[in-house]
Each structure stands twice: as structure tokens, then as C-alpha cells.
Amino acid sequence: VAKTSLTSPPWPEVKLPDPVEEAKYHAEVVRKVNGLISAGEYGRLFAVVHFASKQWKITSEDLIMMDNVLEAECGDRIRMEKVLLVGADDFTLIGRPLLGKDLVRVEATVIEKTESWPKVNVRFWRRHNFQRKKIIANPQTVLRINTIEIYPCLS
Amino acid sequence: RYVRQLQRLQLLFSPTAADARGAREFVEEAAQDFARQHPDVVLYVSPHSGPGPAPVLRAEYLNGTVRDELIASKTSEEIVQLATKLANQSGLDIIRIRKPFHTDNPSVQGQWHPLTNKPSILTVQGPRLQPQ
Numbered sequence: 001v002a003k004t005s006l007t008s009p010p011w012p013e014v015k016l017p018d019p020v021e022e023a024k025y026h027a028e029v030v031r032k033v034n035g036l037i038s039a040g041e042y043g044r045l046f047a048v049v050h051f052a053s054k055q056w057k058i059t060s061e062d063l064i065m066m067d068n069v070l071e072a073e074c075g076d077r078i079r080m081e082k083v084l085l086v087g088a089d090d091f092t093l094i095g096r097p098l099l100g101k102d103l104v105r106v107e108a109t110v111i112e113k114t115e116s117w118p119k120v121n122v123r124f125w126r127r128h129n130f131q132r133k134k135i136i137a138n139p140q141t142v143l144r145i146n147t148i149e150i151y152p153c154l155s
Numbered sequence: 156r157y158v159r160q161l162q163r164l165q166l167l168f169s170p171t172a173a174d175a176r177g178a179r180e181f182v183e184e185a186a187q188d189f190a191r192q193h194p195d196v197v198l199y200v201s202p203h204s205g206p207g208p209a210p211v212l213r214a215e216y217l218n219g220t221v222r223d224e225l226i227a228s229k230t231s232e233e234i235v236q237l238a239t240k241l242a243n244q245s246g247l248d249i250i251r252i253r254k255p256f257h258t259d260n261p262s263v264q265g266q267w268h269p270l271t272n273k274p275s276i277l278t279v280q281g282p283r284l285q286p287q
Contacts, residue, residue: 046263056256063257063258074157075159112160113243113244116249
């Protein structure tokens, strides 16, 4: 059959490697990463955490602000679960979609619970003599991420 | 390792004014409980007799900002809530903040630039370029 412009798809054809070889390669990569983690040869760790219906990319010692009220008092240490991704300089651990709780530990402290700046909510209908003005100040919480730790128990 | 940002709370009111009733009740009942619950905040109560300025709750923070809140015609529960709110705040100005996050080290694996993940130009074979 003659080859036309539509016989093969326009993207380059990718050949998948052998599953046996791929399994061996995977095992070796996992062993290397485990060795690195247990030897403690990683520098800064960053993590992607799902918190307050938003995903944040956090490292240690950085500030995050929520637009809600947490039930913790100021100065409480909070452990964040729902970690989606953890990465260091040489390797990343990707969760599907979450990583295990015995793998990663993200700790944060509640620093302050303030209100936002006063926002003005005005409703106005023209020619109807309708004007309502309301000042809204949402409560906010500020967290500081203390530490991100990983433990060498990959599989 | 948490340091409360509120330095001291000064309660300025006059015992004879009619609108300082909530402040007087707060001082009688709830001030001791509040001081016990927040041991790292200093609470000063300074009544000035005679008709003076309006009753005010003044909060001073560690970075020097002073915030005054009127407590005229407020019940003692509202004053307690106000005081806890001020105690939980820090002394930064309440203006619009542009980003809800702040990092000192934004990139761990190196910031992305358009040349990451591209093969090196040195290995391109062309009519004139030879691989080195």
C-alpha cells in the first residue's frame, strides 16, 4: 500500500523499552535514591502540598497565608499531610496522587491570625436609588514552614 | 520557638464616663483571665479620672507600630475578642499584600530557563558543523 501523509501519525514514533530491562532499571534507580536518602546527601528539599484547597510549592523557612481560620492557636506546630511531590537537588519523589505519611513529614507553625485589609463591597443600581456599602475583612492565618523531612523507606 | 509579636496592651479609660462601661466590666472580670491566658503580653490598666478622651485599647508591637481601637459602647465580651485578635496579630500594616507566600529560596533544582532540557548544540551534525 502506498504511503500517504496520513498513514503514520505526525508525531515521532516512540519505541517502549523491554519490560524486564525496565524493571531492572527501576530497581537500580530506587536503590540509588534510597542510598542517597539514607546517607543524607540531599541539600534543600521542596514539597508540593495541598492545603486549604490550594496547592503550594514550599521549602523550609518560608511564609504562607491562608484566607481562612485554622483551629490551632498561635504558636502551634502543625503537621501537613496530603503531600503530592517532594524534590531535592538530584531526585524527586512523585506521588500518585499522594505520598505516604511514613515517607514525608512537613511541619509548620501558626505565626499570626489577623484580618485582611478592609475591602469595600458596594452594590449599586443606576437610576434605581439603590446603594449598599459593606466593609469586609476576612480572617487570615500566616504559617511558617519549619521542616520537610523524608525517610528512606521506598519500595 | 514562637515569639508573640504583641508587646503590651494599654487600656486607657475613665471610670466615670458612661461609654466606658464595657471597659470597666472587662477590668473587673475578664482582665485577669486574659492576662493568665496570654502570659507573654503585658496588660496595663490606666484609668484617668474626669472627662477625658474616649476609652481606647492601645496595642504596641515589637516592630514599633501602635494600634488604637475604640472600646466605647462595647460589651466586655467584644473587648475580649478584640484583645485576642490584637494579641494574635503582628505589627505589620494591614494593607493589600500582593502574594500570599514568601520564600527566600524560590528554586531548589535551578530556575528554569529556555535552554534546560534541550540537547547540547555541540552534537548537532550539519553540513558545516562537526561534533567536537
